[in-house]
Amino acid sequence: MSLALLVFLAGCVNQSVKHVNATRAAHAEREIPQAELLDVNIAVFDPGYTEPVDEDSGIFPQVRKAEAGFIPFRLRETLQSTGHWGPVRVVPSPTTSSELMITGTILESNGRDLKVAVKAVDASGRKWLDKTYEETAASLSYSDVEPSEIDPFQDLYNRIANDLLKSRKSLSSKELRDIRTIAFLRFADDLSPDAFQRYLKENNGDYSVRGLPADGDPNVQRIQAIRERDYRLVDTLDQHYYLFGEQMQAPYDEWRAASYQEAKNLEKVRKEAIGRMVAGAVGVAAGIYGAGQASNSAEAAAAYSGVVGGGYLLKTGIDKFGEKKLHVEALKELGESLSTDLKPRVIELEGKTITLSGSAEAQYQEWRELLRKIYANETGLPPGGAEDGSAKDKDR
Structure with a gap:
């Protein structure tokens, strides 16, 4: 084993521990x-993974799918508590007519470390946020002696909230309105492009107001009524x-x-294994060198015992890495036990039964299609297509 490798392994044993700095979410003062x-x-x-999942990746699909709904829930709670926003809702999938739409990808999550990529775009196409956030949980977060009611990664949610607030403060009152x-208008255009696309101007994904419908326009009143129905469903989904x-x-x-705890155990096992292999490799190398330099049988015997002892340390180091697989198996069982506690929820909406599970997104798309048909039946105008599929007037 080369000297460079020994130095590298020894250095790995002495890695520093990352500490968490508390960050408070800014609350509205007026x-x-x-x-x-x-x-x-x-x-x-x-959820941040593709099938099939590599067993050595440390990703448990059952847990990641659950986290994909839980993390937005925690962010929702954080934003809603600040008083800087209107209703904050969790939805199955992005909608282009949202006043502010937040999306994200889980890059890492293991109880100790959380890393997510977050984007936020408003209805005009303006990008508010495109950033990766990461946080390491403090050991006290999981203390049995003094358990904390604060989420171990609340600092991460607070930083996202503060960054969004910073973007909002950079806009004027007129820009917000x-x-x-x-x-x-984008919601209306989705339902009936023939009636509303004239009021929007789009250029490479950026939207602005070209004009407004006349006061008392019956089409606007119909859209407002339909939008209220949509809000009710979105509120139902959010409640789910x-x-x-x-x-x-x-x-x-x-x-x-x-x-x-498993992550800490794995780190401990890794350090112990590396330490044992470093000591073992040094012992083997020293023994071999000593055997070559021995001038008598007693010195040679002592040198060869060093080889044997070093070999034993190497073996126990490798055995320690084998324990790592046992911890990974334990985590798999934990992930499976968590997924059994998460059941789909069935709701009733105007006589229609909707199962909110993996098909929640499809159910919402079906609902939007129903709204288009309702508007078309009321007005006699042709319905729009998918949210992002209707043609728009563009700058030339």
Whole structure:
């Protein structure tokens, strides 16, 4: 074993531990005018893996799918508590008519470390956020002696909230009101492009107001009524994700605490194994060198005992790495036990039964299609297509 490798392995044993710095979410100190309070939609996150999942990746699909709904729930709670926003809702998938749309991808999550990529775009196409956030949980977060009611990764959610607030403060009152107007027009355009696309101007994904319908326009009144129906369904979906988050909290906290401990155990095993292999390799190398330099049988015997002793340390070091697989298996069992606690929820909406599970996104798309048909039946105008599929006037 080369000297460079020994130095590298020894260095790995002495890695520093990352500490968490507390960050508070900024709360509103005055009442914000209603016209400037943007509604926020947070889409269920991308779980951040592709099938089939490599067994050595440390990713448990059952847990990641649950986390993809839980993380938006925690972010929703954080944003709603600050008083800087209108209704904050968790939705199955992104909608282009959202006043502010937040999406994200889970890059790493193991109870000890959380890393997510987050994007936020408003209805005008303006990008508010495109950033990766990461946090390491403090050991006290999972303490049995003094358990904390604060989420181990609350600092991460607070930083996202503060960055979003910073973007909002950079906009004027008129720009905030324009975002709300554009969101309404994009919703209307989705239902009936023939009636509303004339009021929007689009250029490479950026939207602005070309004009406004006349006061008292019956089409606008119909759109407003349909939008209220849509809000009711979105509120129902959001309530599902809220209950999901509440029900998931206890088993998920237990899983994270166990996963955190397993991660510490894995780190301890890794350090012990590397330490043993470093010592073993040095012992073998010294023994071989000593045997070559021995001037008598006693010295040679001592040197060869060094080889044997070093070989034993190497073997026990390798055995320690074998223990790592046992911890990974334990985590798999924890992930499976968590997924059994998460059941789909069935709701009734105007006589229609909707199962909120993996098909929640499809159910919402079906609902939007129903709204288009309702508007078409009421007006006699042809319905629009998919949200992002209708043609728009563009700058030339």
